Amino acid sequence: MLKDKKLFLLDIDGTIALDTTLIDGTLEFMDYVLSIGGKYIFITNNSTKSIEDYIMKFDDFGIKVDKTSFVTSSYATAIYLKEVYKDKKIFVLGTKSFIKELKRFELNITEDKDEDIVCAVVGFDNELNYKKIEDICELLSTRDIDYIATNPDLVCPTSFGFVPDCGSICEMIENAVKRQPLYIGKPNKTIVEMCLEQTGFTKEQTLVIGDRLYTDIACGINGGVDTAVVFTGEATKEDLKDTEFRPTYSFSTIKELYEKLAF
Structure with missing residues (x-):
């Protein structure tokens, strides 16, 4: 069944790369997918970058991509906001790149505490400062507005370990305002x-690949497709002993998955 897969939905951080370094076997895996007439799409929860920024990053990696190669949490959030709020004003806590991505959808975005805000949005923000935290806490404490976030990931893998992700930022906000977002x-x-x-x-032709059980693997399970976890990011083999998000397959690295597919 694994060799029948044609559509590979891949997480990025901790799955195929750590910071600006590709994990061994990634390029071989990508070449394999193209050789069988398949397609890879990156379904990252990392909202620090726009799709345009990711395209430039992957060009540097030497991986062939275009706009159809990414469905990011930023993109999904923009689609949701456009459908629900149209031209209403939305407060955003996030990176400049994330805000640029939302504005590309002609959303009415502000970083100020304007009077007519109807929704507050939080993304993974590696440009975070305390003023941003104070502003969103004030809005969520004093106004009856909706509260949205891009992703619940608690940490983001790096070359040295982990840093707090969007879920941790939202937990910090929750401690102050006693509210949780819609992810x-x-x-x-x-x-x-x-x-x-x-x-x-089809769903039968699709495989979700990631390093995190409660987001990547849970996403595949919720979507009704097979999943594969790799142990180069957050998840460990020990985590599989007691999880409600059990993957269809598990591999040490993306290289091991490639070798299982190609040989």
């Missing part, structure tokens, strides 16, 4: 559904 990215099955609709592949 749009993984494990929301919408991410898988977008990819299937975009490509025309």
Whole structure:
């Protein structure tokens, strides 16, 4: 069944790369997918970068990509905000790149505490400062507005270990305002559904690959497709002993998955 897969939905951080370094076997895996007439789509929850920024990053990696190669939590959040709020004003806590991505969808975005704000949005923000935290806490404490976040990931893998991700930022905010956001990215099955609709592949032909059980693997399970966990990021083999998000397959690295597929 593994060799029948044609559509590969891949997490990025901790799965195929750590910071700006590709994990061994990634390029061989990508070449394999193209050689069988398949497609890879990156379904990252990392909202620090726009799709345009990711395209430039992957060009540096030497991986062939275009706009259809990514369904990010930023993109999914933008689609959701456009459908629900149209031209209403939205407060955003996030990186400049994330804000640029939202504005590309002609959303009415502000970083100020304007009077007519109807929703507050939080993304993974590696440009975070205390003023941003104070502003969103004030808005969520004093106004009856909606509260959205890109993803529930608690940490993001790096070359030296981990740093706090969007889920940790939201936990910090929750401690102050006693509110939790609606998360749009993984494990929301919408991410898988977008990819299937975009490509025309079936669920049976699809494999979600990631390093995190409660987002990557849970997303595949929620979307009704097979999953594979790799142990180069957050998840460990020990985690598989007691999890509700049990993957279909497990591999030490993306290279091990490639070798299982190609040979």
